[in-house]
Amino acid sequence: MIDLALADLKFPPPRGVLRELVREISMVNFYPSGDYLELKRAFCDYLRPKVSLAIENVVFGNGLDEVIDLVTRVWGGVNLIPMPTFSQYSAAAARSNQKVISSGMLQQGKYELDFDEADLKRASLVWICNPNNPTGDLIPRRKIEQAIDSAKGMVAVDECYYEYTGKTVVDLVKDYDNLIVLRSFSKNFGIAGLRLGVAISSRENIMKIEKIRQPFNVNRFAEKAGVIVLRHADEYKKIWQRVLKIGKKFAAEVKKMGYRPFPVNANFVLVDFLDERKASEAYLKLKNSGIKTYPGWSEEDFEGDLNQHIRFAVGAESDMELAVKILKG
Numbered sequence: 514m515i516d517l518a519l520a521d522l523k524f525p526p527p528r529g530v531l532r533e534l535v536r537e538i539s540m541v542n543f544y545p546s547g548d549y550l551e552l553k554r555a556f557c558d559y560l561r562p563k564v565s566l567a568i569e570n571v572v573f574g575n576g577l578d579e580v581i582d583l584v585t586r587v588w589g590g591v592n593l594i595p596m597p598t599f600s601q602y603s604a605a606a607a608r609s610n611q612k613v614i615s616s617g618m619l620q621q622g623k624y625e626l627d628f629d630e631a632d633l634k635r636a637s638l639v640w641i642c643n644p645n646n647p648t649g650d651l652i653p654r655r656k657i658e659q660a661i662d663s664a665k666g667m668v669a670v671d672e673c674y675y676e677y678t679g680k681t682v683v684d685l686v687k688d689y690d691n692l693i694v695l696r697s698f699s700k701n702f703g704i705a706g707l708r709l710g711v712a713i714s715s716r717e718n719i720m721k722i723e724k725i726r727q728p729f730n731v732n733r734f735a736e737k738a739g740v741i742v743l744r745h746a747d748e749y750k751k752i753w754q755r756v757l758k759i760g761k762k763f764a765a766e767v768k769k770m771g772y773r774p775f776p777v778n779a780n781f782v783l784v785d786f787l788d789e790r791k792a793s794e795a796y797l798k799l800k801n802s803g804i805k806t807y808p809g810w811s812e813e814d815f816e817g818d819l820n821q822h823i824r825f826a827v828g829a830e831s832d833m834e835l836a837v838k839i840l841k842g
């Protein structure tokens with residue numbers, strides 16, 4: 514099977530990264546550092562062109578999934594979640610028996626952040642995914658600022674796919690105490706299998722997460738890999754550009770067939786097949802030809818009303834060409 518369901522990076526990290534990482538194998542008898550100081554310093558340096566922060570402004574987790582869980586445990590209670598979006602915000606709320614207010618954001622095929630003011634006042638935690646998974650839409654900075662200004666509680670901006678567009682509000686953590694920005698190393702630096710995510714916020718907010726996280730929540734390989742991939746960030750730029758180019762070409766082909774692709778701002782493309790029957794036929798045709806995709810009607814990865822949509826992860830050129838051929842056929 515060709516897996517275009519999970520949106521991990523379909524290209525391996527640069528060889529230099531793997532070579533350096535292999536050296537760490539002889540150290541596995543030792544615990545990770547636990548304070549993650551080297552990784553924190555490297556990440557603050559990486560953030561520097563956008564914002565100058567201290568190591569006390571960042572905390573790492575076992576993948577961004579763990580960070581989402583920690584943020585939910587600290588600030589959740591009443592979670593305001595725009596739909597459709599990444600499923601782990603409400604899954605984390607459910608794991609802690611918390612309340613979710615869903616807010617429908619898909620109007621006439623466009624994902625618009627437009628919270629109800631009363632909901633923003635009621636929520637203890639507001640989630641914004643930018644670019645949004647699975648729609649791919651970029652949320653205008655002005656809209657995020659409006660939400661932070663109006664929210665009574667914490668606003669978590671998930672920038673899991675940041676590297677593909679470079680659009681961020683991380684600089685705003687200096688201005689707002691109720692903002693926490695989240696990043697992952699999975700989809701961009703291609704170390705999904707090692708699990709590494711990070712939260713960026715005020716010292717006081719980060720301290721609240723530090724207090725409840727496990728002492729060695731990030732494993733030794735992930736800790737080392739984080740430092741290595743940041744050192745090689747320039748080499749990854751070519752991979753990010755290649756992924757966007759493949760994704761946009763696929764979207765253009767799908768559009769020519771009369772379907773409606775969503776914007777390509779990450780390593781996935783959501784396609785609206787315009788009716789449920791066509792979507793389910795396309796899904797089965799792909800599956801029977803050996804290509805796995807995410808149907809919008811499954812709630813495993815994302816939630817919301819997407820019954821005529823399929824999300825395609827961006828794979829190698831030949832995989833996407835095959836998908837187009839099958840859809841046409």
Ligand SMILES: Cc1ncc(COP(=O)(O)O)c(C=O)c1O
Nearest residue numbers: 576577578599646673697699710
């Ligand atoms: C928006 C978003 N946030 C967080 C995650 C989780 O990332 P990680 O692999 O670092 O746990 C994903 C993964 O699909 C995602 O799409």
